[in-house]
Amino acid sequence: MNIKRITEAASAGKDTHKHKSLKQAFRFAREAFQNDPNHVVLDLFARTCPWGDFRNDLNPDFKKQGYTNMSMDALEAAKPFENNSIDIIIFDPPF
DSSP, rough: OOOOOOOGGGGGSSOGGGGGHOOOOOOOHHHHTTTTTTTOEEEOTTTTTOSEEEEOOOOOOOOOSSSSSSSHHHEEEEEEEESTTTTTOOOOOOO
């Protein structure tokens, strides 16, 4: 499998899931797992991004509004998952 790193420096602090480069990266990742309909996506800094199966954000307002299903520190959010149980991790910290 080919691994890509796609960045967009001007996106810091914004809803980056709306940016072209992150859409491109996510499309690439989804295509890599297209033969496995059970792949799992974890977004540790989701904000309002709907792409993850498990969406986390430190701000509890996003959970209250239904955008995320977790509201905790990103490292704590990742701990319950067993090794090799996540296929795609969206890691887009807000800084």
